[in-house]
Structures are given as structure tokens and as C-alpha cells.
Amino acid sequence: MKGTRTPRTPITTFRGRWTRDHWATASLIGCVGVLVAAIVPGFSAAPPAAEPEQVTRAIALPLPPRSVLPIEEDPIAEEAPVDTWRTVQIAQGQTLGGVFSDLGLSANTLHRLLQHPGAREALTRVRAGDEFAFDVPEPGELRALRFARGENEHVELVLEDGGIKENVTERELERRTLVASGEITSSLYAAAARAGVSNAIVNTMANVFSYDIDFGQDLREGDHFSVIYEEVWRDGERLRTGDIVAASFTNRGKRYTAVRFERDGKSEYFSADGRPLKKSFMRMPVEFARISSTFGARRHPILGKMRMHNGVDYAAPTGTPIMAAGDGRIAFAGNRGGYGRTVIVDHGNGHTTLYAHMSRLGRYKTGQRVSQGAVIGYVGMSGLATGPHLHYEFRVNGQHRDPTTVTMPPPEPLKGAAMAQFRAVAGPALAQLEMLEGRHLAAREASTSLN
Numbered sequence: 001m002k003g004t005r006t007p008r009t010p011i012t013t014f015r016g017r018w019t020r021d022h023w024a025t026a027s028l029i030g031c032v033g034v035l036v037a038a039i040v041p042g043f044s045a046a047p048p049a050a051e052p053e054q055v056t057r058a059i060a061l062p063l064p065p066r067s068v069l070p071i072e073e074d075p076i077a078e079e080a081p082v083d084t085w086r087t088v089q090i091a092q093g094q095t096l097g098g099v100f101s102d103l104g105l106s107a108n109t110l111h112r113l114l115q116h117p118g119a120r121e122a123l124t125r126v127r128a129g130d131e132f133a134f135d136v137p138e139p140g141e142l143r144a145l146r147f148a149r150g151e152n153e154h155v156e157l158v159l160e161d162g163g164i165k166e167n168v169t170e171r172e173l174e175r176r177t178l179v180a181s182g183e184i185t186s187s188l189y190a191a192a193a194r195a196g197v198s199n200a201i202v203n204t205m206a207n208v209f210s211y212d213i214d215f216g217q218d219l220r221e222g223d224h225f226s227v228i229y230e231e232v233w234r235d236g237e238r239l240r241t242g243d244i245v246a247a248s249f250t251n252r253g254k255r256y257t258a259v260r261f262e263r264d265g266k267s268e269y270f271s272a273d274g275r276p277l278k279k280s281f282m283r284m285p286v287e288f289a290r291i292s293s294t295f296g297a298r299r300h301p302i303l304g305k306m307r308m309h310n311g312v313d314y315a316a317p318t319g320t321p322i323m324a325a326g327d328g329r330i331a332f333a334g335n336r337g338g339y340g341r342t343v344i345v346d347h348g349n350g351h352t353t354l355y356a357h358m359s360r361l362g363r364y365k366t367g368q369r370v371s372q373g374a375v376i377g378y379v380g381m382s383g384l385a386t387g388p389h390l391h392y393e394f395r396v397n398g399q400h401r402d403p404t405t406v407t408m409p410p411p412e413p414l415k416g417a418a419m420a421q422f423r424a425v426a427g428p429a430l431a432q433l434e435m436l437e438g439r440h441l442a443a444r445e446a447s448t449s450l451n
């Protein structure tokens, strides 16, 4: 979800069903109306995200005129050496190979640089606007090359004695903390944008709470949230949105909280009582979907007889990705009679899930491990099906259960030292969230009493 541009979906009502649009982006962004957005004092004047400037002009790459090159016989030239550096900004469609050729540098030199560990990616994936500086003391001779690597390193590669020496300068990244509160109303997409809550933050929040809140169907007017998040700045410029530090979301009067905490070197989100928010199973193994047939006895749409419907049907367009609902191992991937193209995932502890009527299977084969969210196939209507949908079954020790209501033991909370560490991190974050919510509710109160 990250890094993609979210389509601006015209939103008129939040109670409508979302059959075609991406639930986690379109519906939430469309529905979120930010009434109050407080920005941490000192950053209220922060400029909006700057779009990187498009560099489309052709770059002239003149070689230094002969006359400015140092002349051996002139002693003054030795004391004050001329600048032999040439800075090049990559133009649209230009490659570094092209720049080398324009500068009269050999392809062999570039090839040598590409062999240097850690240089290949930065030198082959160049984009318009990237800057490279070349130290060219003599025509055709490259002495050093400077470029940015990743978002926080300046690298200088010096070609000497047939080898390459690397000098790295760290660029300082600054993480700024911002806060915002918002409330769901009918159509205040523009208000959300004006309040400065980026799509990336809204999407992350939807992901964080997706195990507890169905953002496609559960949102109601008056639902509200508060979020503490980071922005990454470099050299006085906003580079990108960072992580969510903590957030609270009140859905139909029930309040959910999430606090970021690092466990085994990985950032995860935990509830206030230290339990991971990520559950063993996803609420829905397919996005863009709505339930078209529930679990239980029904008249079969093709056979016409009353029979048990052992799963839940999610109507979705053909080709919509189907995800493994939880971590596990592929127990079956292939054709299975009326089920059509089917995948069965064994999650251990007697839990299995089944996904039927696929238009095609994913890349996982029987016996392979899959992670929660991995795409194991695509919605279709193979086998006995009247239209494209996912037929989804959940079994516990061989018994069919209703996947929408089956209850799982809650994930284990943090223990011992980890729990103590978590409390130290979570305490201030939760207090700040409560303060934000208090402020938001007070502002709401004030605005209703005005009417």
C-alpha cells in the first residue's frame, strides 16, 4: 500500500457498500473528515510535502576547456589547483553510462566502479534529478566520483593504484513528531488533506487497526481517532512520512489503541495491555470484497437443494488477489471438483483454511510455507460457481466453523523485561493520546454548542 498514489474517490456516503474500491484506502480516506488537527508546537508552519522537482532539461556536459587545466610549468597553478569537479544532474531517460560517454570517460571505468561492493545499486538505478560529481583531472581520466546512497549517505569513490577507496559521510536524518485528531463525517476528504494527515498515515492506521475494525463496513459518523506520527526530515526538507508512534481509534463507541514497539528488531503494534494487534488470522482473506453468502443452511444457487454452506462467499472481481489468512503451510493447491482451483492452508494446531473457485493459483506449491497476507491465488469462478467470488472455509480439527465469528485465543501479551520496556514506551504515548482525544472532544463539544 505504501508508496502508491491513492485515487481520489468521490465520496458521498460512508454507509454505502464498497464493492469495487479498495476498502482500506478509498473508503477510509474518503470517510475521514478531520475536524481538529493539532500539530506539535514549533512545526505548525511546516511546509506541505514538497514534490521533487522534475528535471527535464537537457544537461550540457562540457569538458573543461584546455586552458583551465593545470599547466605543469606554472608554479602558481600548483599552489592554487583549479576545480576539476564536474557536477551532473541526471536528465529524464538518461543513464549513468550515457553520462560517462558524454564526459568522455570509458565504459571500462564505469564497469570497474560497478564491481565495487555497495555501488552497483546506487549507480544503476539512477533517476532524473539525481546528482553525481566527477573529478576529472585530465580528459578521459576519472579520479573520483561522488553520489548519494540511500537517504542518508554521501559516498565518494576514489580510483587509485588500480583499486577503489570508499569514503562515506553520513547525512543526518531528523525525525519530527506530529500529532493529529480527526472525526468521521460524510465527506471531508479535503479537510483531511488540509489538516496535513497524509494518505500514507491514514493507510498505515487502517492497516494497524484492520484486525479489529473493518474499515469497509464498520465506520460510523462520530468515529474518531488521534494519531502520533513521525516525519523524516533532511537538510531542512521534509523527506517522507515516517511511522505511526501510537494511535487510538474509537469505532461505534469502542476505543482501540495501538503503540509501536520493537520486538526482536522488528517494529510491531501492541494494544495498551501489551498484546500484539496482529492476530493469527485476518478478518477477510480478500480485499475489494463484500460477503455475498454467509455460513449456514441455504438453498444451493446451482443445485437448487437445501444444503449446508460450509463457508463464506466474498464477491469480488475476477483476478482480485486472495491472501493466506494466517501463517502456515500449503496443504493443497490444485483442482478439486466443484471447488474448482483450490488452495488449502494448514496453520497448525488443527486449523486449516480453504480458498475455492480461483481463476488461477498463486506461485505457492503444496508443502511450501506461506506468511499471513501472501497472495496464494486470484478470485474467479472455476468449478461450480455462478459468478466470480471467493468461497472461504475455516476448519478447526476438521469441523467447519463460521470464519466471520470463529474466536481465537487472543495473542500472548509481552512478558518480563519486554513488558517493562513496553510500559516505559507506551505510558507517555498513551497519556498523549488521551490528551489529544480530550482536546478533540472538547472542540467537538464547543462546535456543537455553537449550533
Ligand SMILES: [Zn+2]
Residues within 6 Å of the ligand: 293, 309, 311, 312, 313, 390, 391, 392
Ligand atoms: Zn461458498
